[in-house]
Amino acid sequence: MTCEESKRLLAGYVDGELDLVHSVEIEDHLRACSECAKLVEMDRSVRSAIAQSHLQFTAPESLRRKVEAAVANAFPEEARSTKSPAVKFPRRERAWQWAFAAAAMLLFAVIAWKLVPQRQTNFDSASDEFVSNHIRSLLPGHLADVESTDQHTVKPWFNGKLDFSPPVQNFEPQGYPLVAGRLEYVDHKPAAALVYQRRKHYITEFIVNARGAQDTAETRSTQQGYNVIAWTHDSLHFWIVSDLNTIELEDFAHLLRQ
C-alpha cells in the first residue's frame, strides 16, 4: 500500500470502519512508514481530545416539555375520549363513565400484557441476532464504543443513550475483566452490550429493557457453536453469548446474577 492510499483510508482505519483486508494492509504499511503512523496518532489524539471536551449540547427543558406535550397530543390514549362529554352528564351517569374508563384501562392493560409475552417468545430469533452481533463484534475494531476496565467509565457512558440504566460491574478479581461497552440495536430495541474477557475468549452481555416482564430462570442454548444463556431480572432481559465452555459461562451467569 502506498502512502497515498493509506492517507485516503486513514480516517476509516482510525474509526475501525475498514474491512479486514484493508485494515491488515494499512497496518502493514504503518509498521513500515513512520510518517503515516504519525498521522494515525494525530488523528487519534484529535479524537480523544474531542471525546474529552464534551461538545454535545443537550436538549433544553423547554424543548423537552413542548415535544412531550406534542407527543401526548398526537397519540391520545383511549381513556381520554370519554373525558370531553363529562360535563354534560349528571352526577350519577358520571359514575358509569368512570366505570367505562376503568374498563377501557383494564382492557388496555390486558392487551399490553398480552403483547409483552409475544415479544418475548421470539427468543430464538433474538438469540440468533445476539449471536451474530457477538461474532460481528469480534471483527477488528468493532468490539467497543467505549473501552475501559472501569465500570465507572462504562456505566455513565450509556447515560442518555438508553432508556434504562444497565448494571455494570467489573469481575476482574473473579477472572472475567470488563473490557468494553458499546451500544447495539437488537430485536428492534436499543441494547447495552458489555464485553468481558475470560482468557482468550470474549463474552458479550446484552441488556435490553423488558419493562413489565416477569423475572425468569436461565435458558441455555447453543447456536453456531456459541453458548447463549438468557434470563430476565428486574425488568431487564439479559443475554450472554460466548464461545467459552458451558460450565464457565454458567459460572459467569451466576456472578452476574448475584
Place this chain on the structure above:
Amino acid sequence: MNGAVQREQFTQLVMPHLDAAYNLARWLVRNPQDAEDLAQEAMLRAVRFFDGFRGGDPRAWLLTIVRHTCYSWLTRNRPAEAAEAFDEEAHSGGAQAGASASSTSAMMTTARSEYYSSPEAQVIAQSEAGRLRQGLDSLPLVFREAVVLRELEGISYKEIAEISGVSIGTVMSRIARGRERLRQALGNPPAPLIITEAGPKPQTKAAAIKGQTS
C-alpha cells in the same frame, strides 16, 4: 388503544434521541433559539411520520429528519451558507482527503503530537475544549455535520451516509478533512504532504469500507 401503543413506542424508540436531535440542529444552525425551533419542528415531523417508520435505527431515522429540516431552513434563511456547503464539497475531491496540500517539518509534527498526549495536555484541557468547540463551529457545514455525527454521536459511516444522503467514501473524506482542520485548531500543524513516486491507484475507496455491500 392504538394511540396509546404508538405513544409508548414513540416514547421508547424516538424520545431517547431528543438530545441527539437537538445537538445536531444546534451544530448545523449554530444558535440555540433556531436550533430549539428546528429540533421541535423535526420532532413534530417525526410524530407525524411515525407510521412510516419501519424498523431500522430510530436515531438514524430521526437525525435524517432533523438534518432535512435544518437544511431546508438554511436554504431559506441563509442561502449563502447552504450554497457554500456544496461549493466546499466540490473542491474537496475524495482523493485529497486527509492530505491537505501544505508541507511542514515532520520534526515539529512529532513534537506536537507528543505534547498533546502529555499530562500537561490534561491540565489545559479546558482551553483545549474551547479551541475545539470554536474549531468545530467554524468548519464548513458538511464537514461539521460529518464530524458531529461521528465524534459526538458515535454513528457508523454507513449510517452517516444514509443520514446525509451521500456515499460512504464521501463520509470518510469529510471526516478526514474535518479532523484535519480540528487538528489545526488545536495548534497542530497540517499533515505533512507525502510525495509518492507512484501515482494514486484507481481503486475505489468505498469498496474498502465494511458494510458497503449490505
